[in-house]
Amino acid sequence: xxYVINALTKSLNVFHLAGSPCNNCDxxxxxxxxxxxxxxxxxxxxxxxxxxxxxLLLSGAFNRKAxxxxxxxxxxxxxxxxxxxIGNCAITGNIFRDSYNLDPPIGKHIPxxxxxxxxxxxxxxxxxxxxxxIAKLKGTKA
Amino acid sequence: xxxxxxxxxxxxxxxKLGGRxxxxxxxxxxxxxxxxxxxxxxxVSRVIFRDLEARLQTAxxxxxxxxxxxxxxxxxDYIGCVVSVRVKLDKQKPEIDSIxxxxxxxxxxxxxxxxxxxxxxRGHPDLRHLLLMDDWPAGKFPLRRDFKxxxx
Amino acid sequence: MDYLATIVQLVLFPGLxxxxxxxxxxxWIDRKVTARVxxxxxxxxxxxxxxxxxxxxxxxxxxxxxxxxxxxxxxLVGFAGVLLASMIIWNALxxxxxxxxxxxxxxxxxxxxxxxxxxLGAFASRNPVASLGGxxxxxxxxxxxxxxxxxxxxPVIKAHSIGLGQLATTWSSxxxxxxxxxxxxxxxxxxxxxxxxxxxxxxxxxxxAGGACLEYSGPPLxxxxxxxxxxxxxxxxxLITVFFGGLNIGEGGIKIGYGILKYIVLTVIIVLIRNTAPxxxxxxxxxxxxxPVSAAAMIAVVFALLGx
Numbered sequence: 001x002x003y004v005i006n007a008l009t010k011s012l013n014v015f016h017l018a019g020s021p022c023n024n025c026d027x028x029x030x031x032x033x034x035x036x037x038x039x040x041x042x043x044x045x046x047x048x049x050x051x052x053x054x055x056l057l058l059s060g061a062f063n064r065k066a067x068x069x070x071x072x073x074x075x076x077x078x079x080x081x082x083x084x085x086i087g088n089c090a091i092t093g094n095i096f097r098d099s100y101n102l103d104p105p106i107g108k109h110i111p112x113x114x115x116x117x118x119x120x121x122x123x124x125x126x127x128x129x130x131x132x133x134i135a136k137l138k139g140t141k142a
Numbered sequence: 143x144x145x146x147x148x149x150x151x152x153x154x155x156x157x158k159l160g161g162r163x164x165x166x167x168x169x170x171x172x173x174x175x176x177x178x179x180x181x182x183x184x185x186v187s188r189v190i191f192r193d194l195e196a197r198l199q200t201a202x203x204x205x206x207x208x209x210x211x212x213x214x215x216x217x218x219d220y221i222g223c224v225v226s227v228r229v230k231l232d233k234q235k236p237e238i239d240s241i242x243x244x245x246x247x248x249x250x251x252x253x254x255x256x257x258x259x260x261x262x263x264r265g266h267p268d269l270r271h272l273l274l275m276d277d278w279p280a281g282k283f284p285l286r287r288d289f290k291x292x293x294x
Numbered sequence: 295m296d297y298l299a300t301i302v303q304l305v306l307f308p309g310l311x312x313x314x315x316x317x318x319x320x321x322w323i324d325r326k327v328t329a330r331v332x333x334x335x336x337x338x339x340x341x342x343x344x345x346x347x348x349x350x351x352x353x354x355x356x357x358x359x360x361x362x363x364x365x366x367x368x369x370l371v372g373f374a375g376v377l378l379a380s381m382i383i384w385n386a387l388x389x390x391x392x393x394x395x396x397x398x399x400x401x402x403x404x405x406x407x408x409x410x411x412x413x414l415g416a417f418a419s420r421n422p423v424a425s426l427g428g429x430x431x432x433x434x435x436x437x438x439x440x441x442x443x444x445x446x447x448x449p450v451i452k453a454h455s456i457g458l459g460q461l462a463t464t465w466s467s468x469x470x471x472x473x474x475x476x477x478x479x480x481x482x483x484x485x486x487x488x489x490x491x492x493x494x495x496x497x498x499x500x501x502x503a504g505g506a507c508l509e510y511s512g513p514p515l516x517x518x519x520x521x522x523x524x525x526x527x528x529x530x531x532x533l534i535t536v537f538f539g540g541l542n543i544g545e546g547g548i549k550i551g552y553g554i555l556k557y558i559v560l561t562v563i564i565v566l567i568r569n570t571a572p573x574x575x576x577x578x579x580x581x582x583x584x585x586p587v588s589a590a591a592m593i594a595v596v597f598a599l600l601g602x
Contacts, residue, residue, distance in 0.1 A: 010344040010348070038334040038335050038336075040334070040336060041329075041334070047504065049507075051355060051508065051515075052510075065275040076355070078353045078354070078355050078512055080352070101273070101274065101284070
């Protein structure tokens with residue numbers, strides 16, 4: 001088991017799944033991948049296909065239609081996979097939580113491993129969350 | 143034919159539509175509101191879309207206190223004028239002919255008006271959900287004033 | 295005992311372990327230099343090894359309705375091809391007199407197998423986006439194989455032999471115009487063979503969501519990535535054998551140091567081209583290879599025949 005965790009935490013392919021967000025969280029995610037924060041030195045790489053993904057980044061308030069698709073995408077990701085909900089909309093629905101078209105939080109439908117609150121969260125917050133997530137994975141399954 | 147100038151939009155419309163034009167409000171030279179009966183919508187739209195070469199910008203539906211109102215916004219791009227055609231529908235049974243067979247651009251906006259307001263479009267080629275999920279409970283229309291939530 | 299020696303060669307040196315390690319180190323050099331060019335830090339040295347180890351623990355998903363056995367065996371086809379090519383090339387480099395005649399042709403065929411395996415896997419995936427990536431890879435292979443083979447004809451003409459051993463040991467005549475032109479053509483074709491920018495249309499991440507390897511996951515994807523890394527080591531070594539005189543400078547002797555030097559120079563050229571050029575469209579790439587590059591290769595062959 002520790003080989004699995006070590007391999008998974010040292011090389012993370014990140015797939016960004018946007019559930020109709022306002023895109024500010026998406027911009028901050030892309031910021032985190034730019035040379036200033038340089039996530040590649042932790043082995044984090046952005047991939048285009050969900051079948052190559054180890055981490056699913058959920059951003060945006062997933063409305064009912066998008067939740068159905070998000071569940072399909074989560075099932076397509078090869079296990080073991082880690083799910084991170086980024087931004088207040090993905091965590092609780094934020095200002096849209098009473099809308100007729102939302103069934104928040106996305107954590108009800110997809111098992112989420114880490115939450116990064118913020119509207120939008122800063123790249124430093126995202127890096128801190130990834131570090132804590134790696135420690136959590138190693139700690140509980142050591 | 144094309145309307146030659148902005149000042150002639152209302153006279154040309156009065157002449158073409160005749161008795162179908164129930165009322166006209168001129169907010170500004172480039173913004174004209176017409177009131178027509180729901181039964182005449184196909185003929186009025188054909189005159190404006192085909193004969194006068196206007197473009198359908200969009201359509202909006204409102205849950206007004208006395209009736210359901212639909213406004214079709216037609217843009218005369220060649221003279222820079224927008225004409226909105228208003229129809230009032232019965233609150234108990236909102237129904238109207240779909241103008242999608244005439245103007246393909248109306249297909250999706252009529253789907254949206256149907257699923258969110260509950261206005262039935264007779265003769266629409268493809269009436270299914272656009273924004274709401276496919277197994278949305280029937281009979282519940284979110285943008286009506288008396289909608290109190292899915293769980294109400 | 296002979297079988298034991300062959301198995302040791304296949305597994306350790308110059309076979310699986312040596313080529314895989316060298317290939318992964320090459321990808322690390324590529325990523326590190328790219329990171330430095332972009333003013334960032336870049337991944338640690340063991341990162342490519344962690345990546346391959348990670349692919350081994352993921353589950354393998356096979357798309358429903360796909361040709362299952364082709365889908366799962368396609369990565370192994372390319373892997374076997376590049377592995378055998380590496381063994382033949384190193385045999386020729388280290389023991390030139392023991393190389394067999396015609397091994398150049400064998401290596402040329404073996405080096406097309408990774409691209410073929412990508413195409414096979416893409417079309418076995420039952421995914422329209424993957425088949426788009428596969429069709430782009432097919433067009434690219436048809437485009438660059440022509441000037442590549444023409445460019446390799448030049449050293450063959452000059453050395454009067456199609457054995458890799460002879461080609462590796464006759465270098466001094468390659469400063470001639472035909473040799474230089476052929477080497478330039480071969481470097482451009484190598485960039486396409488390694489599916490690196492500006493010729494990586496088949497796995498364009500931003501356009502094709504992963505391209506030809508879209509549906510692959512787990513160990514088969516790991517084998518694809520490992521094959522790609524091994525190609526990044528084997529194709530420059532092939533070019534060094536054929537064009538740049540193998541592991542020596544001038545006549546005589548096996549000097550590993552010169553071999554490493556030539557290899558590093560080629561790798562740096564690849565990485566610099568990769569970082570400074572934008573990706574071409576597939577029709578631009580095909581026109582490029584069948585136009586100027588093939589013309590240059592044919593001129594080089596004519597020069598070689600004329601003795602220049």
